[in-house]
Amino acid sequence: MSEFIYLASQSPRRRQLLEQLGVKHELLLPDAHEDTESLEEPLRNEAPAAYVKRVTGLKLDAALERLQRRGLPPAPVLCSDTTVARGRKIYGKPADEKDAARMLRELSGATHRVLTAVAVQGGRKRLEALSDSRVTFAPMTPAQIRAYVTTGEPMGKAGAYAVQGRAAAFISHISGSYSGIMGLPMHETAQLLRAFGF
Numbered sequence: 326m327s328e329f330i331y332l333a334s335q336s337p338r339r340r341q342l343l344e345q346l347g348v349k350h351e352l353l354l355p356d357a358h359e360d361t362e363s364l365e366e367p368l369r370n371e372a373p374a375a376y377v378k379r380v381t382g383l384k385l386d387a388a389l390e391r392l393q394r395r396g397l398p399p400a401p402v403l404c405s406d407t408t409v410a411r412g413r414k415i416y417g418k419p420a421d422e423k424d425a426a427r428m429l430r431e432l433s434g435a436t437h438r439v440l441t442a443v444a445v446q447g448g449r450k451r452l453e454a455l456s457d458s459r460v461t462f463a464p465m466t467p468a469q470i471r472a473y474v475t476t477g478e479p480m481g482k483a484g485a486y487a488v489q490g491r492a493a494a495f496i497s498h499i500s501g502s503y504s505g506i507m508g509l510p511m512h513e514t515a516q517l518l519r520a521f522g523f
C-alpha cells in the first residue's frame with residue numbers, strides 16, 4: 326500500500342484542498358513540451374457532464390504516461406477537471422479579459438452548474454466521481470464586471486470567477502459542494518482515496 330499519491334494538477338486550489346484532507350502527495354506536473362490545453366477542447370454538442378469526465382480521463386492518461394516515462398516510484402495518481410455550465414453550454418477558463426467579461430455577463434443574475442470530475446488510478450484500478458453543484462449569481466452591473474475582471478481573479482478559473490475569492494460577494498446561493506466548486510470535492514475525493522487504502 327502506498328504512503329502517498331501523485332497529484333497531477335497545476336491548480337494551487339487543488340493542492341490546498343488535498344492538504345486540507347491531510348493526504349501526503351507529490352506533484353506530477355507536465356513537461357514543458359506537453360500540450361495540456363488541447364485536452365480541454367469540448368467535442369461538438371458534448372454534454373457538460375460527459376465533457377468534464379472525458380477531460381479528467383484524458384488528464385489521467387497523460388499523467389500515467391508521464392509517471393512511466395520518468396520512471397517514478399508507483400503510487401495512485403489523482404486528476405480533476407472543473408467546468409461551469411448553463412444548460413448544454415460549457416464555460417471553461419477565459420481566453421482573455423474580454424472573454425472573462427462575456428462569461429460574467431452571461432452568468433450574472435442567473436443560476437449555473439459547476440461540475441467537477443475526479444479520477445484516481447492505482448495499478449489497473451481506476452475510480453471516478455462527479456460533483457454537481459448549483460451557484461446563483463446576483464445581477465452584476467457592467468461596472469462591477471469590469472472592476473472584477475480588472476482584479477485578474479477570473480483568469481485561469483472555469484466560468485471566469487473564484488467562489489473562494491472576491492466573486493463571493495456576488496454569489497447569493499450555493500447548493501452542492503463548496504470544495505467541488507473550488508476545484509476538488511472533498512467528500513468524493515476522500516471516498517475515492519479510501520478505496521485505495523488512505
Ligand SMILES: Cc1cn([C@H]2C[C@H](O)[C@@H](COP(=O)(O)OP(=O)(O)OP(=O)(O)O)O2)c(=O)[nH]c1=O
Nearest residue numbers: 334335336406407482483486487488506507508
Ligand atoms: C468555478 C471555480 C473554478 N475555479 C478553478 C479551479 C480550477 O483550477 C479551474 C478550472 O480549470 P481546470 O481545467 O479544471 O484545472 P486547471 O487547468 O486549473 O488545473 P489542472 O488541469 O492542472 O488540474 O478553475 C476556482 O478556483 N474557483 C471557482 O469558483
